[in-house]
Amino acid sequence: MIESYLRQSPLAHLALAAHGPGSGKPAGVHMAERPFPGLVNLRGPGDNANFHGAFKAAAGYDLPVEAGATAGSANTTALWLGPGEWLILDARGGPKSGPRIAESLRAALAGISAAVTDISESRACIRISGAKARAVLQKGCPLDFHPRHFAQGQCAQSVLARAAILLHMTPDETAADGPAFDVYVARSFAEYTWRWLEDAAREFGVARGER
Amino acid sequence: MLVIPCPHCGPRGEIEFSYGGQAHIARPKDPEKVSDAEWADYVFLRDNTKGVFLERWCHVHGCRRWFNVARNTVTYEILAAYDAGAKPPKLDYETQV
Numbered sequence: 001m002i003e004s005y006l007r008q009s010p011l012a013h014l015a016l017a018a019h020g021p022g023s024g025k026p027a028g029v030h031m032a033e034r035p036f037p038g039l040v041n042l043r044g045p046g047d048n049a050n051f052h053g054a055f056k057a058a059a060g061y062d063l064p065v066e067a068g069a070t071a072g073s074a075n076t077t078a079l080w081l082g083p084g085e086w087l088i089l090d091a092r093g094g095p096k097s098g099p100r101i102a103e104s105l106r107a108a109l110a111g112i113s114a115a116v117t118d119i120s121e122s123r124a125c126i127r128i129s130g131a132k133a134r135a136v137l138q139k140g141c142p143l144d145f146h147p148r149h150f151a152q153g154q155c156a157q158s159v160l161a162r163a164a165i166l167l168h169m170t171p172d173e174t175a176a177d178g179p180a181f182d183v184y185v186a187r188s189f190a191e192y193t194w195r196w197l198e199d200a201a202r203e204f205g206v207a208r209g210e211r
Numbered sequence: 212m213l214v215i216p217c218p219h220c221g222p223r224g225e226i227e228f229s230y231g232g233q234a235h236i237a238r239p240k241d242p243e244k245v246s247d248a249e250w251a252d253y254v255f256l257r258d259n260t261k262g263v264f265l266e267r268w269c270h271v272h273g274c275r276r277w278f279n280v281a282r283n284t285v286t287y288e289i290l291a292a293y294d295a296g297a298k299p300p301k302l303d304y305e306t307q308v
């Protein structure tokens with residue numbers, strides 16, 4: 001494992017915190033990196049009640065079983081990825097949250113045929129929010145971003161400008177701020193995806209940082 | 212772009228999928244017993260149907276699961292999508308051309 005003092009988030013080299021705040025005009029889009037999310041891939045028998053029961057006993061909530069559904073507690077959120085596959089995440093967890101989630105799940109699922117894999121270091125998380133966030137994502141992604149089709153708390157795996165992404169429309173923003181999406185992308189695509197989004201958002205005015 | 216109804220995720224853009232060719236190609240049970248011609252037929256030869264064609268797709272940028280689709284190769288209409296390993300649905304193949 002990498003020495004924790006050497007560890008950098010995937011977009012650290014862009015020194016985003018050192019950038020100016022934007023033009024001063026009202027920004028249609030806010031963009032920020034959310035460094036060090038805890039991400040654990042969970043695979044297991046989706047048709048097995050013991051599996052679901054063991055997860056609920058450990059996490060405190062039921063695994064979502066509908067396509068694109070999410071569920072969660074104050075500690076973690078579970079995103080449906082496919083039949084029998086979920087991502088258990090703590091978006092603000094910090095560098096130790098991945099191993100922590102994985103350990104507790106492994107203990108809870110002992111004896112059940114399931115796979116728990118910490119993938120925290122493999123992804124970057126880009127938060128894009130604001131009134132024009134849907135319009136920006138729509139430029140490069142074939143999903144339908146109309147609020148009827150993509151609502152708060154929903155997730156989907158798709159492509160953005162040809163890069164594979166996992167999208168999560170987070171439930172923790174107020175309607176007045178506009179929608180907020182967390183875009184998870186492979187670490188090696190982080191800078192490409194950031195620059196693509198930044199360019200696509202330019203016409204609406206971009207501000208760096210979370211709103 | 213085709214809109215392909217993934218049996219798990221629902222309708223999605225074609226760009227999220229990869230194509231897997233003709234569906235329901237069974238591997239010979241005793242490969243060592245078949246002739247070279249039969250083996251070549253299994254490995255290389257596929258139907259080139261005008262009309263309803265049963266084909267494999269993988270939702271590579273979504274749920275990453277393989278499934279089968281019945282698609283009309285003339286109109287590009289997708290008539291059914293069903294799980295890999297399942298039997299094809301009953302369709303009126305003749306009148307769909």
Ligand SMILES: [Zn+2]
Nearest residue numbers: 217220270274
């Ligand atoms: Zn799918």
